[in-house]
Amino acid sequence: MILDGKCPTGPIEKSWDKHRFDMKLVNPANKRKFKVLVVGTGLAGGAAAATLGELGYKVEAFCYQDSARRAHSIAAQGGINAAKNYHNDGDSVYRLFYDTIKGGDFRAREADVWRLAQVSNNIIDQCVAQGVPFAREYSGLLANRSFGGAQVSRTFYARGQTGQQLLLGAYQALSRQVKAGTVTLRPRTEMLDLVVVDGVAKGITVRNLVTGELESYWGDAVVLATGGYVNVFYLSTNAMGCSVTAAWKASKKGAYMANPCYTQIHPTCIPQSGDHQSKLTLMSESLRNDGRCWVPKRKEDCDKPAGEIAEEDRDYYLERKYPSFGNLAPRDIASRAAKEQCDDERGVGPGKRGVYLDYQSAIDRVGEDTIRERYGNLFDMYEKITDENAYKQPMRIYPAPHYSMGGLWVDYNCMSNVPGLFVLGEANFSVHGANRLGASALMQGLADGYFVIPYTIGNYLATVKPGEITTEHAEFAKSREEVQGRIDKLMNVNGKRSVSSFARALGKIMWENVGMARSEESLKEALQEIPKLREEFWQNVKVTGEKGQRNGQLEDAGRVADFLEFAEVMTTDALHRNESCGGHFRTEYQTDDGEAMRDDENFCYVAAWEYKGEGKAPELHKEPLKFENVKLAIRSYK
Amino acid sequence: MDLTLYVWRQNGPEDKGKLEQYEAKNVSPDSSFLEMLDEVNEELIHSGIEPIEFDNDCREGICGTCGCVVNGIPHGPQEKTTACQLHMRQFSDGDSLTLEPWRAKAFPVIKDLAVDRTALDNIIQAGGYTSAYTGEVGEANQTLISKPNADYAMDAAECIGCGACVAACPNGSAMLFTSAKIAQMAVLPQGEIEAAERVNNMTEAMLNAGFGNCTNHYECEAACPKGVSVKFIAKTNREYVKALAK
Numbered sequence: 060m061i062l063d064g065k066c067p068t069g070p071i072e073k074s075w076d077k078h079r080f081d082m083k084l085v086n087p088a089n090k091r092k093f094k095v096l097v098v099g100t101g102l103a104g105g106a107a108a109a110t111l112g113e114l115g116y117k118v119e120a121f122c123y124q125d126s127a128r129r130a131h132s133i134a135a136q137g138g139i140n141a142a143k144n145y146h147n148d149g150d151s152v153y154r155l156f157y158d159t160i161k162g163g164d165f166r167a168r169e170a171d172v173w174r175l176a177q178v179s180n181n182i183i184d185q186c187v188a189q190g191v192p193f194a195r196e197y198s199g200l201l202a203n204r205s206f207g208g209a210q211v212s213r214t215f216y217a218r219g220q221t222g223q224q225l226l227l228g229a230y231q232a233l234s235r236q237v238k239a240g241t242v243t244l245r246p247r248t249e250m251l252d253l254v255v256v257d258g259v260a261k262g263i264t265v266r267n268l269v270t271g272e273l274e275s276y277w278g279d280a281v282v283l284a285t286g287g288y289v290n291v292f293y294l295s296t297n298a299m300g301c302s303v304t305a306a307w308k309a310s311k312k313g314a315y316m317a318n319p320c321y322t323q324i325h326p327t328c329i330p331q332s333g334d335h336q337s338k339l340t341l342m343s344e345s346l347r348n349d350g351r352c353w354v355p356k357r358k359e360d361c362d363k364p365a366g367e368i369a370e371e372d373r374d375y376y377l378e379r380k381y382p383s384f385g386n387l388a389p390r391d392i393a394s395r396a397a398k399e400q401c402d403d404e405r406g407v408g409p410g411k412r413g414v415y416l417d418y419q420s421a422i423d424r425v426g427e428d429t430i431r432e433r434y435g436n437l438f439d440m441y442e443k444i445t446d447e448n449a450y451k452q453p454m455r456i457y458p459a460p461h462y463s464m465g466g467l468w469v470d471y472n473c474m475s476n477v478p479g480l481f482v483l484g485e486a487n488f489s490v491h492g493a494n495r496l497g498a499s500a501l502m503q504g505l506a507d508g509y510f511v512i513p514y515t516i517g518n519y520l521a522t523v524k525p526g527e528i529t530t531e532h533a534e535f536a537k538s539r540e541e542v543q544g545r546i547d548k549l550m551n552v553n554g555k556r557s558v559s560s561f562a563r564a565l566g567k568i569m570w571e572n573v574g575m576a577r578s579e580e581s582l583k584e585a586l587q588e589i590p591k592l593r594e595e596f597w598q599n600v601k602v603t604g605e606k607g608q609r610n611g612q613l614e615d616a617g618r619v620a621d622f623l624e625f626a627e628v629m630t631t632d633a634l635h636r637n638e639s640c641g642g643h644f645r646t647e648y649q650t651d652d653g654e655a656m657r658d659d660e661n662f663c664y665v666a667a668w669e670y671k672g673e674g675k676a677p678e679l680h681k682e683p684l685k686f687e688n689v690k691l692a693i694r695s696y697k
Numbered sequence: 698m699d700l701t702l703y704v705w706r707q708n709g710p711e712d713k714g715k716l717e718q719y720e721a722k723n724v725s726p727d728s729s730f731l732e733m734l735d736e737v738n739e740e741l742i743h744s745g746i747e748p749i750e751f752d753n754d755c756r757e758g759i760c761g762t763c764g765c766v767v768n769g770i771p772h773g774p775q776e777k778t779t780a781c782q783l784h785m786r787q788f789s790d791g792d793s794l795t796l797e798p799w800r801a802k803a804f805p806v807i808k809d810l811a812v813d814r815t816a817l818d819n820i821i822q823a824g825g826y827t828s829a830y831t832g833e834v835g836e837a838n839q840t841l842i843s844k845p846n847a848d849y850a851m852d853a854a855e856c857i858g859c860g861a862c863v864a865a866c867p868n869g870s871a872m873l874f875t876s877a878k879i880a881q882m883a884v885l886p887q888g889e890i891e892a893a894e895r896v897n898n899m900t901e902a903m904l905n906a907g908f909g910n911c912t913n914h915y916e917c918e919a920a921c922p923k924g925v926s927v928k929f930i931a932k933t934n935r936e937y938v939k940a941l942a943k
Contacts, residue, residue, distance in 0.1 A: 188834035192850040199841030231826035
């Protein structure tokens, strides 16, 4: 089937304005008759729930955390992009649009990205009005900094905690609506099924994570803003609770999963220190402004302290390979280069999976105080985790899974192919193509939540009779039974192997075969291994505790079970895409000098996968990508 | 290293609860405190004992989900550090650690080390925001904010809402948490208009939620993993007096 993204036609700079006018509206008096369920309270979900509440809809907002303020958007460090052109350095909506399309390696929809760039400025205005304490100049004006993938200064920030401050802004707007009575919060609930009635999304089944009860909720529309899935690799920069579960349940109920093979591996993370490790911590990309990446030239030097390796015995591999960009090569390229060195057995630190990020020459140049001023908080964080002083010896870093560009397929209105199911933020696939630029995730989450869904959901609800289907409908009971059946099945396996050991095993398969570099061989290997592990899981997993109360093991077991199914679709997508683009690097498809080689003739489309049942191959649907405003070009960073 | 743990086990809010002794063997000094608990839990699972329940999520010190009292100190002995960022090299081989949940009237125990902090959300809902509708709110740079004020607001806004301040306070007061938001908003032009209403509503909500009042012990600041200062409590008191005059 050829999918239609329903993008507006005509000149792109008028597309969103025209579309806003063309959409149907819901009368203010009628809005309170509609109920909207919002799952996830990060930047996208929190902003959506707050704004829909302000408009007068009845909103119920769900999150697995104990408070709406804790969604993982909170961990974003760097900043948020907007095309304000405050620095008079040539920025414009068009340039932000162009940079984002190019950064995504020409695998995103033009119209969606244009809209994102257009509303980026409204986001900054909105956040300032909420009291978000952005960094300021002594003049009292907002400060900006530069970020990867752009030649202009367009990134707004709040120290190293931009995500936290933006999320608290959305959370506070949400809190105001709770007081106003338009929004009901349901923290500590996890969505375990989408209820679809006659092909239309009408509600969800959740597990109350305190009582263990299954609960049904109906809504005239369901909004998923449930984040990304890179915890499929087990070790990632995501929070422990981040999972594909909500999106995957929707996928099993008919929503298509788009481009799941597009995952971002961030180059500067603190390497794993041992088997006890539960997550990886990101160190801001800004560190590469002054740090130099190197590994020893000779394998036998790898165990020596860094200081004992002479200058001529060091391989500054990024400077060697990419003389013009050097240590500031983009994320996907820098990550792959680090992996290459370690694969060549020249990695450093425990397990030899690490490279040095060295500040000595910067300290010699500008002095330790200046470096402390620029990066002091990051050096402190590094010391807390590794017990090493990065002023005295080089940092060790290694790439780690960070973000998923793929996600549920949505049209221009952020609605999936299941009518009534909307998907926002990292959970959808829409704007980042095959690679996301820094400071764009926060922009997308808030754009979708504050400025897109409030319009597009009205266009849908105007065609729906409010409250027509409630939890009395038989589909809700059926859904609860199915979910209960799966929980009972998990509890009853009563095997010998812990949940986390399966999560680690899956992560290993995915990281080794579907990670930074993939080949037909490795992907086929993964497609052999995943079903085997899944089978063992259902025969040998041990879930302790009771289902009728708080049970962290049961929560994790459900998430791992879903990852074990999703991983196969992700791998299938990676195997079918016989090209390299952005974060998807197939070793067979590279130029002579090792760069990603796209195949625009055969793969310039969105791959949307339809779930066909357990053990059955998913069906591929394509949405062709048309580029009318940007010319397809090759990305080079030499 | 090997450690002896005394962990608070409480099977639900109605259960009386008690300390149980567990051994943590071969703990890597490089592991975080929560990773040490993960490993203890793996052992418990294998010996058929229900693992210890504790809240956690981001494990990088920013979401505010984790936290327990370690040997009487919220988030453990290292200053300005959440439990997830506390690393085992802070302890020595043979140490005994007592792990308890946040203890406060306003934070009922859910299970083991996990408590219900909904009361903190209730305080924010009472007024911890500006009443700005999403929409055309005016250009961001039209309102100038001096750098010192912006920095002051950011210092206050660093609060991660973990509740360590409440656990540390002999009165179980949430004054530091509440004040941080009041002060952040009061110093910004966007929040100034509603300052009087906000300070009244938020402090009232705090007391209604079962938190105690502040009697200047400063334990909150000492326990705060983000170093939020008690000067914001002083600011709140001034805002409170100003509101009385209105």
